[in-house]
Amino acid sequence: MKITMIGAGYVGLVSGVCFADFGHDVICLDKDENKIEALRAGRIPIFEPGLQQLVAANAASGRLSFSTDLAKCVPDSEVIFIAVGTPSRRGDGHADLSYVYDAAREIAAHISGFTVIVTKSTVPVGTGDEVERIMRETNPDADIAVVSNPEFLREGAAIDDFKRPDRIVIGIDDERAREVMTEVYRPLYLNQSPLLFTTRRTSELIKYAGNAFLAMKITFINEMADLCEKVGANVQEVARGIGLDGRIGSKFLHAGPGYGGSCFPKDTLALVKTAQDHDSPVRLIETVVSVNDNRKRAMGRKVIAAAGGDVRGKTIAVLGLTFKPNTDDMRDSPAIAVIQALQDAGATVRGYDPEGMDNAGHVIANLIFASGPYEAADGADALVIVTEWNQFRALDFDRLKAVMKSPVLVDLRNIYRKDDVTKHGFTYTSIGRPD
Ligand code: UDX
Numbered sequence: 001m002k003i004t005m006i007g008a009g010y011v012g013l014v015s016g017v018c019f020a021d022f023g024h025d026v027i028c029l030d031k032d033e034n035k036i037e038a039l040r041a042g043r044i045p046i047f048e049p050g051l052q053q054l055v056a057a058n059a060a061s062g063r064l065s066f067s068t069d070l071a072k073c074v075p076d077s078e079v080i081f082i083a084v085g086t087p088s089r090r091g092d093g094h095a096d097l098s099y100v101y102d103a104a105r106e107i108a109a110h111i112s113g114f115t116v117i118v119t120k121s122t123v124p125v126g127t128g129d130e131v132e133r134i135m136r137e138t139n140p141d142a143d144i145a146v147v148s149n150p151e152f153l154r155e156g157a158a159i160d161d162f163k164r165p166d167r168i169v170i171g172i173d174d175e176r177a178r179e180v181m182t183e184v185y186r187p188l189y190l191n192q193s194p195l196l197f198t199t200r201r202t203s204e205l206i207k208y209a210g211n212a213f214l215a216m217k218i219t220f221i222n223e224m225a226d227l228c229e230k231v232g233a234n235v236q237e238v239a240r241g242i243g244l245d246g247r248i249g250s251k252f253l254h255a256g257p258g259y260g261g262s263c264f265p266k267d268t269l270a271l272v273k274t275a276q277d278h279d280s281p282v283r284l285i286e287t288v289v290s291v292n293d294n295r296k297r298a299m300g301r302k303v304i305a306a307a308g309g310d311v312r313g314k315t316i317a318v319l320g321l322t323f324k325p326n327t328d329d330m331r332d333s334p335a336i337a338v339i340q341a342l343q344d345a346g347a348t349v350r351g352y353d354p355e356g357m358d359n360a361g362h363v364i365a366n367l368i369f370a371s372g373p374y375e376a377a378d379g380a381d382a383l384v385i386v387t388e389w390n391q392f393r394a395l396d397f398d399r400l401k402a403v404m405k406s407p408v409l410v411d412l413r414n415i416y417r418k419d420d421v422t423k424h425g426f427t428y429t430s431i432g433r434p435d
Helices: 010-021 033-040 051-060 070-076 098-110 127-138 158-163 176-184 186-190 200-231 235-243 264-277 283-306 334-344 357-363 373-377 397-403 418-422
Strands: 002-006 025-029 064-067 079-082 115-119 144-148 168-171 195-198 315-319 348-352 382-385 408-411 427-429
Touching: 002 010, 002 070, 010 025, 010 051, 010 064, 010 079, 010 158, 025 070, 033 064, 051 064, 051 158, 070 098, 079 098, 098 115, 098 127, 115 127, 115 176, 127 144, 127 200, 144 176, 144 200, 168 176, 168 200, 176 186, 176 195, 195 200, 200 235, 200 264, 200 283, 264 283, 283 334, 283 382, 283 408, 283 427, 315 334, 315 373, 334 348, 348 357, 348 373, 373 397, 418 427
Parallel strands: 002 025, 002 079, 025 064, 079 115, 115 144, 168 195, 315 348, 315 382, 382 408, 408 427
Antiparallel strands: 144 168
16 A cells, blocks of 8 residues: 655654555655655664664665655555644643644645545544544545544554554544555454454544553552552562452553653643543543652652762762663653752762663753763762663672762662662662562
């Protein structure tokens, strides 16, 4: 099939290259000429394992190309995906849909023949209706079916998630789109991945409900972790004990410094706003949002307590800045609030991250960057693990102790066992475990 992907950001690029890998002819379109130039030259603007190689292979085969020329790509396309950003609108937390609507308007003007328009961007319920209305208003002759097809890609595992999905959700209000979308996803369909066809509005809500549920699971276990610390229980064993119940499931029960990233914070907030607008508040999720927001800064206070209660004039080393490993994404990363809290309390913070330091420099002021974990720890009064990159899982504690001013480790991801750390002379604090 001939597919155009509008928006060569994270979702557009991963989806586009995977569709090309399925054998479709894909053009990834973006307004940013520098980005398109870079992609043509094989330079990938984001860090995502496996993406560079997959782009190179599919570009070489001729199935994947890049363009800024919407007017040229749209008439030949059978399917057009809208994968532009929907950031939180400044001030009110609603999703900003202006990029989606601009794309709809521009596409409509150049449509030729029956074309399926698919919204992949995360959009509130009813956006598909508005996309269709805008397109029909712009071009009353356009023969279109507007579809919702949310993505469920985790950063760092996006290609795998795309190729081995738990399910593919497709919301259609025009039956003609069913056959087209089945063809688009044929390799997965043949591979027994469930294609869930539903209405457009239901599909839009599934995306938000799914992310809100996962955010709620994380927040639940984080609150259990706090309780474990008070009552002397172990949150990892609580998570295992409840997770083995098939009705609960073991995933997304890792206690930590609070969820971050490009999806959960933005999507939970947008769901709260949509629900309020429809006089049907989701109080559970309102609470999840505020508990998670408070938690990130509270983690700063936890570090201060572990460092003796006062960090004024002290140096704190932070390992891991991105919101999770295997990405360079700093959006809503807990590290931002943790570092801010430490700096507000008078500490100097030195940070290291394998991929996120460029982006961290844009969002965290006065952070000193180190070239590795041991350089970060040099002369520090405490070492904090905020993000569980694999390279932090086997630190040489004797080497750390030799360079640190005082051997204090705060492990906000529970990647160590207490005994393995304290036997090297460290004091050790983690999340929800009797340390
Ligand atoms: C998420 C969803 O998983 C994906 O389906 C959606 O479409 C986009 O948002 P992503 O944000 O890339 O993906 O990462 P994810 O692995 O879900 O982690 C999100 C945040 O939750 C991270 O900050 C992570 O550290 C945190 N998390 C996750 C926990 O604290 N505990 C867990 O058990 C799981």
